[in-house]
Every structure is written in C-alpha cells, then in structure tokens.
Amino acid sequence: MTQIDQAWKTQPDIVTKQAEHVTKAIRASQSDDGGSDEPVELNQAMVQRVASALSDQFDPQYGGFGYSAANPDRPKFPEPANLIFLLDRMSRESVSQADRDEAQSMLVKSLDGMISGAMVDHLGGGFHRYSVDRRWQIPHFEKMLYDNGQLASVYARAYEKTNNEEYRRVTERLCEFVLRELKAPGNAFYSALDADSEGEEGKFYRWTDEEVTELTESIDGFADAAKIYRLVGKPNFEGEYFAPDPRGTLSDIAKERGESYTALDERLASIRQRMFDIRSQRERPITDTKILTAWNGLMIAGFADAGRILKKPEFTQDAVRAAEFVISELADESGRLKRSFAGGKATLNAYLDDYAFFTSGLIALHRATGDERWLLLARKITDKQIELFWDDRQGGFFFTSSDHPELIVRVKDPIDGAIPSGASVSAENLMYLADHSPKSDYQEKLKATLQAMAPMFRRAPAGVPRIAAVLAAYLDPTTTPHP
Template sequence: MDSIHRNRLSSETSPYLLQHADNPVDWYPWGEEALEKARKEDKPILLSIGYSACHWCHVMAHESFEDEATAAVMNEQFVNIKVDREERPDLDKIYQLAHQIITRRPGGWPLTMFLNPHNQLPFFGGTYFPNTARYQLPAFRTLLEQIAEYYRRRRQDLNEHGKSFADILQSIRQGEEAEAPDASVLIRAKRELESNFDTVNGGFGGAPKFPQVSNLEFLLHLWLQNPHEHASGLRILTTTLAKMAEGGIYDHLGGGFARYSVDAAWQIPHFEKMLYDNAVLLSLYAEAWQSTRAPMFAKVVEETAEWVIREMQSPEGGFYSSLDADSEGEEGKYYVWDREEIRELLPPDEYAVAELHYGLDQAPNFEGQWHLHVETSLPEVAGVLGIEPAEAERRLAAARSALFQARENRVRPGRDDKVLTAWNGLMIKGLAAAGRLLECKAWIDAAERAFEFLRRELCVDEDRLLATYKDGRAHLNGYLDDYAFLLDAGLELLQCEWRTDRLNWLLKLADQLLSRFEDRERGGFFFTSDDHEELIQRPKALMDESMPSGNGVAALALLRLGHLVGDYRYTEAAERTLQAATPSVRQYPHAHGALLSAMLESLHPPQFVVLRGQPEVLRAWTAAARDAQASGTRRLVFAISAEEPSLPGILAERRVEPGEVAYVCEGMSCLAPILSLQDFRDFLQTPAETTP
C-alpha cells in the first residue's frame, strides 16, 4: 500500500496498532490530539478496539479498514481512534460495559463504538460489521452514513441519551452495600459450578468452551480445605484438566493451550495462544499434579513451560503477549495436517501409533484436514497393535518429534512481541509455582529473569509501574492488574528463593496499591490509579474476565503479605475488598472465581511456615513441606537463611535458634517453634482440622 497512507499509528509500540499504520483510514491513537480534533470539528468519534491475535479483527481490517471507499467515509465523517485492548484495558472495560448496556448482549472484539466528541459517551455500538450486509448485520459503510446522519440531525436525542447513560454508569459505580462473606457464599458457588459441569467432556457449559481457570482453582482449594466434604470439586478439576490435555485446545506437538474451544469437547480451538491463559494453566496443572501425582498433568506442565521459554521469552527476559490464530491469512493453518503428509513423514510403525492415537483414522475434523487430539489412549493403541505400552510410548515420542520438526518449517503465526506487566506477572507466578512443585530450577530461573526485567524496564520512581514495553520503550500508567499480579508473583518467587530486598520492594508495591487504587469509601480497588487520565468511568472490576479479577488477586496477595510480615493494613484492605464484593459474588458466584479463592483463604487461612537456618540444610525441610502438601493442607513455606539481616515486620522475631527452626502459624494462632527435622516431619503428617 502507498506510503501516503501512513497514519499516526506508525509511532506506537503496539503491534496491533502498527498493523493499521498503513490503512487509508486516518487513525489516531487514543489521546488528547484526537479528542481535541473531534471536539473542535464537532465530529463523532469512531472508536475501534481489538488486539493483534484476534481473527475477526483481521477480517474487518481487510474488508473495511483497507478499503479506500470505506476509509473515505470514515475520514470525512468521523475522528477515528484505534485502541489495543491489551495496552488500554481501562478503555476496553469501559466501552465493553457500554456495549452491553446499549445492545443488551455481551461484547467482544473487534469492538466498534460511536462516541459523542464532547463527553466521550457512546451512543451506538457493536462488534464486527461486514463490508456487505450479511449475518443479519448492515454493511459497515451503510452504517457509517446512518450514524453520521443521526449525529447531525438528532442532537436533542443524543444529549438525553448521554444523560441517561451517565446515570447508569453512576449507579453501577455505587454498587450494593458491603457485607461480610461467610461459608454459605462458598457452598453456593460450589453447587452452581457442580450444576453447570459437563460430566462427559469436562469444563462448564457448552460451546464455545473456555477453561475458566479461576473457578477450577477455587474448587481445588476448597477440596484441599476439606477433602471428604468437597470430593466433587477434585473430580470436576481432574476430569476437566484431563479432557483439555487430550483435546485439540492443547498443542500436542509444541505444548501450550489455545484460548478456547469452539466445540464442547475441546477438539477444535480458536487457535490463538495467549500468554495469560498459559500462565494460569501452568499454575493449575502444577497444583493438580501435586495433589494427584497424575503423570499427564506433569507432562502438560513440562511441555507448556518449555513452549513458553522457547517461543515467548524475549532475550531481555520479558514474555511476549500472544501468537496469532492465523498464518498465511488462514486460521489454524500452522497447526492442522493433511493425513498423507503425516504418513510420508513417519515410518510405518510410528504412523500406526500416531494414526490411532490422534484420530487420523477418523473423518477430518477441521475444514477437510486433521487437527491433532487424543482419540485413543496409548494403552488402548498398544493393545490394538499388539505391542507393549512402553513401545507405543517410544514410537509416539519419535513421531511427535518428527512432526514438530516438520511443522517448524512452516510459516509461523504472527507474534505480538510487546511485553505487558500484568500478563508477565501471571506467567512469572505460573513458572515459579511449576518450578517449585516439580523441582525444575530452569523454570524458576526464567521467572526470575522476567521479574528482574520488569523491575528494570517497567518500574519508575522505584515502585510505580508502567503497563507495556516494546523495542526499548515502556509507557502507559500501570493498572490494578499490573500491581496485583506482580505482587502475587513476587510472593510465589519468595517461596522458591528468599530475598529480603525483593520482599521490601513488594511492600512498596503493596503500599502503592493502597494509596493509588483503593476505594477508601466503599472498599475494593479501582482499575485505574488516582492520577490516571479522567475517563467517563473509573472501573472497579470484580468479575473474572479473560484473566482473573484484579480485585480477587489483590485481596489474596494482600492477605498473604499481611500475614507474612504482620502488617494488618494489608489484611484489612483485603477484607474490605471481600466485603465490597460479597453482594456481587452472591448474585453471580460462577463469575468470581478469583474472589472466591480469596474469600476461602480469608475464612480459612493456610499455614504459614517460616524456616530459619543454613540454606543447604533447609532444603530438606522445604522438601518435606512440599511433599507433604499432597495430603491436603494448604501451606506457604518461606525458607530464610540464618544470615539474612534486617527482616521487616514480625519476621524479625523469627529468630535463628541453634541449628534450624520452623515457625508455623495459621490464622491468628502460632505453634511453638519446631527445632528438629523429624519433629517437623511428624507435624506435617498430623491431620489438619477440616471445616465446611
């Protein structure tokens, strides 16, 4: 396309915005320049929100934003603003809610909203619009002309609509009166999840099917609290994780998960791979392996961690954002196979195993081709072929290696190589937890590199975070998720290896959470800081979306930090958050998995174990605690060298005794110090008290 079409997106860091820098549309990034132009020229704003791995965003771009005639209408009638929802989740949250209010149905991406230039309030919106009328949707160019005409002729209606819309936003912000959570909230959530569980395929509900990791994590932690009473939670978890690992949502050659499945059986995914999905799934599969010792779960953790480090970690240490669903302009082309291609790549004995295991003997399952999923288990394959299971495993491993190498020669999906603080926080926690539980130092080292990268490149004034980084440039004021997810990740890293300087920095981060984000009047945390640009709403999101709720993660991390150092400013802020959220959780329990886990931990705190002594000796103590965790007790373990000076808060009172010592607290009560490894092992084997 001619360089004359180069627009104002060309200087942005977002790969998604850069994809549109050559459009004939006169795109602006969100900012004062565009907003002032719209006010001055009295033109409505066309706000388009998407992200680089979004398939339908690409379709609409190709059909409409690359079309000269459509662009001419957009440029004449509107001020056009393009937003990457991953860099500006604040705008995305606001205008997704606006879309839901206006259309009374859920939104999605691409999001297309039309705003009054004088107050940024929306007056019409939708998601994808085709270039010609179809799918019961108007042609985009026709819609543009109708919207522009409406704006010119119906100002009184527009003003009245804006006032009523602002009133709705204000009522949403007020929320309901806070109340203290209790066990009934947890039980109601469990029962709702049980009733929505797909007993055949795992997961919840039908197609399209998302992993809903926060809900699964809640059920696992509820089971750990009382294994007898909540056995159904473990069954839901293990069934779902096994079905996902066997399904096509999982990449059987390269590791890692796609974003969701378009069918109820997890067979055909929407092929984009998001960093955040794989981060939370890493943590969950690692915890599930610790509780069950199922080899399948360990295999998924290993392969997914290897994929993340191989394909998603930058040389500087940070993790990239996503892999596209498309390659060479076709969704899934990189991942799907022609059966004869596989037959030619593999020796007959290996093909015989792969054919039965991956369903190549069945009908094609994706547009005339095969997307790999487990159709027949390896023991069954071995039985059919009359070979030993170990031989079937050997042949499959060789086949997978050959297919992976062949796939490596294909044109890869596009990669969004910006580094997002919040998403990196999730992946740091995922890799650190997996490395700690499965004893893999390489994964912990990768998490450490990313954590230090964020501190070095996305932190200003020692404890203020920026949201995004690319090509040496970090910018945009940090959001709640940036602070909450990184705080949570830092606490996980402290369980892997203690560093007092890191704890001191995490305390500064927590103080920023309280001072910049907390709603001191009603409890909970706003999504944007108190010095963020003023928008039409200051969101306070409680429900999980594509990622766990920032309020849920903040509450959990603050509870843990407060108990660890004995600073009850943090635990009290967490309790205020849970009280503010309880009415919403009671109404829609299935939508608040992260907050449910925080509520469970508030009502039934885990054991906090602080070990002091010589590091090489303490390894045996931490191994004993890790191995005992499979028995059901939720436990956090921090091994602190005897040489560590100047510990903050009550940690300073965890003094070093002759030899090694374990300090164990649960809630508001602590045991006498445990002074021998055998006594510590005996304590770990003591059955925990259970509650509903």
C-alpha cells in the first residue's frame, strides 16, 4: 500500500492508465457472451446439460447434491433451486419417460433424505441451514428464512405431485415454525435463528443421555419414540449428545411396522409436544431481527404456495399480511424498494434479488387468491426493476441499480446457490407476467434474459437449474406451466 501511495503521488498518470486497463479487463471478464452481439439460439440441449450436470452431482444413496468420494463429509445444502428444476422436469411431457422418472427419483430421494435426519427440526418444524455430513444426520443448527421460504414451496409442490401426506405435514410444520418464531411485529418475517445458545453450537436442540432417561421414565410410550428418533445407543452429536435422527422417513418406518403414516405421526405427536415444551424452557438462540425484502419475498411465496396447494387459507393470509408490510414500509409509490428494515426504519438501496424475490411472492399471491391487486403490484415492481437494473447492451439484469454506488463495474450474479439467482427468479416472473399481460414487452425481456444467461449453460450448467426450468417452459409452453 505504501508503494501504491507513493506511485500515486509521483506518477498519477501512469497509475490512472493502469487502473483503466484493470477496469477494462474486469468488465471484459463480466461479459456474458465474450463481447458478441449475436443472439444465442435457445434449445433443449441447454436444458439437458443442466439435467446431466445435476445427475452427475447427485448422491444416489442419501439424496442431495455435491457428494464426492474424495471428500465424503463435505457439507450438504438443501439447494432448493435444484429441486425446483426436478419438479418441473418430472412433469414435462416433452421429456422422455425415463428422464421424468429419473427426475422424480432424484427429487424424492433428496426430500426424503432431508426429513430422515436432523436437518429438519422434528420437534419445532422448519429446516436447519445445512448438514455437516453426507447423510443429513447432523446439521449446522442455524435456521434461515430464505431456506424455509423456498422449502415451503418445494415440499408443498412435491405433495401436490406425489400426494405424500408426510410432505404435507412437513410443509405445515415449517409454516407454523416461521409464524411462531420468526414473525415480526407488523407481520413480516425476521431473517434467522442463530445456531448457538449459551455459547455452544446446537445446545438448544440437543439432548443428554440423562434427559432421555428421565423422559423414558416419565412419559408413557417414550421408549418407543426414542427408538424411532434414535435417542438410544451411541450419541450422534459430538459423541455425547442426541439430536432426533430417525434415519428414515416416518412413512417408511410406519410401513415397516405395518401401520399408516398418519397413525404413527399422531401417536408421536404428544411426545414431540412434550419434548418441545421442555426444550422451550432452555435459553433460546439469538434471533436476527433484520427484515430483508428479498428473503421476505421468498417466504411470502412459500406461504402463498402452501395456502393454495394445501387448501390452508390462513397461510395465504399470512402471506398477504407480510406483503402488505413490505409495501407499506419498504416500497414507495413508484415501486422503488429498500433492502432492509430494522429499528423502525427502512434502509439501503435494494438489489436485484429484492425486486425479483418480492415480485415472485406477489405472483404467488395472485396464483393463490386470483386478486388482480397482486398482479398489478407485480407489474409495477417489475417495471421499476427493468428501469433500474436492465442491461441495454447484452440483456438481462445487473445485480445493482443504475444509480447504486459503483465499484469498478456493475456485475451480474447468474448462479443459483442456497439463495437463487435474481436473474433466474426474474425470468420466472417475466414468464408469468407475459402470460398475464399480452400487450406488454415482458416476453421480449424474457427472451433477452434467457439469451443473456445462455453462456452459463455451457460454463456451469449445475449452477443454473432454476432458469433452466424457465427455459424448458419457454421452449415447451404446451405442457405443465411453470412453476
């Protein structure tokens, strides 16, 4: 730094010139198409690349993605974008029956895997952030709003496709957890629950051998529940504690016992409630009380999807109330958004994710209620997003707005991770709005967004599953609509 400071003082012209070269190089590296202005042909081979990449990364034994024999205990994340792609593919009639069956098998294996271990909170509902092992056995105990918002939609849609009653109950308990523990005054949602309490990872969620023994002695039927949730034998967490971990879905366990899932689940309900009540007396993990527009958008969509598919209008109303908070506290009359609300004040320019995810929530509300209000608001927010984020030269959306403080270059963020890409969700929104706004230019913007993202299907196909589902629907609009 001293040398740079000295060079700036003595040779500012040379330093400025070098900075310009560096800036140009960074901008070139951000180019989606290597500088070509030729439109990219969109085709089914691009979707197939994504399907093949996910198949290569799939863990056939425990479900999920990213397993490597060379590194078998790498963390495993839910990756909802992958699951959304599989939900679309398993229903798409233009895909071969073998490919549809493979997609459904991968989806079910992953969904079942996550609820077979301790990734899901069997007592309080909702999902933890990720598993520290391949088997979904022990999680990092943090609970994130963005995970649970997406997984509410995924499990509800999976229930719709499979009629698996356990998926329905997982969705309901997830929503009940969010309402109980992440709902803020004003009806929006806080961001997260920490993993630690009293300075220790997972202390709120774990059980000692002494506690298990006391429960066995004091609760009728607990001994059988302890076997089901593997609270017996060798401790599964840090060598001395238990985390409920049935190592199978309750549906499979019930089948092995010759009873229905519903009967087993109802029999275990009172025992889970007793354990939940005891756990609730412990010191709780810290709540991250920021209200983020983007993450609330994902949770609004989750509640709206759950309400619509499960025929639970109360969940739809929870989505309505959260959306109304965002509209009143984080949006202005023109549709411009702020990113964060805390301490009674909205702050920070919103990013692409905030616009895209909130619009996705509004669209989910339109699907759930049929109320044109939500469609009009979705158009308004999207129109403002196009005004502020659209790339006039190459198409698609920048991550920051045109008047955002710029750091060398405006970048795009095309990759779906634990949080989906704003570009992917924007493409979903544009497709829905084009279908419901025939005189608009949303269809044109959708095509340009897909073309702008096309190079990623070649460079990193496993990183673009959510927009691949949009592309599949764009190329094959005659079958199951997306999402």
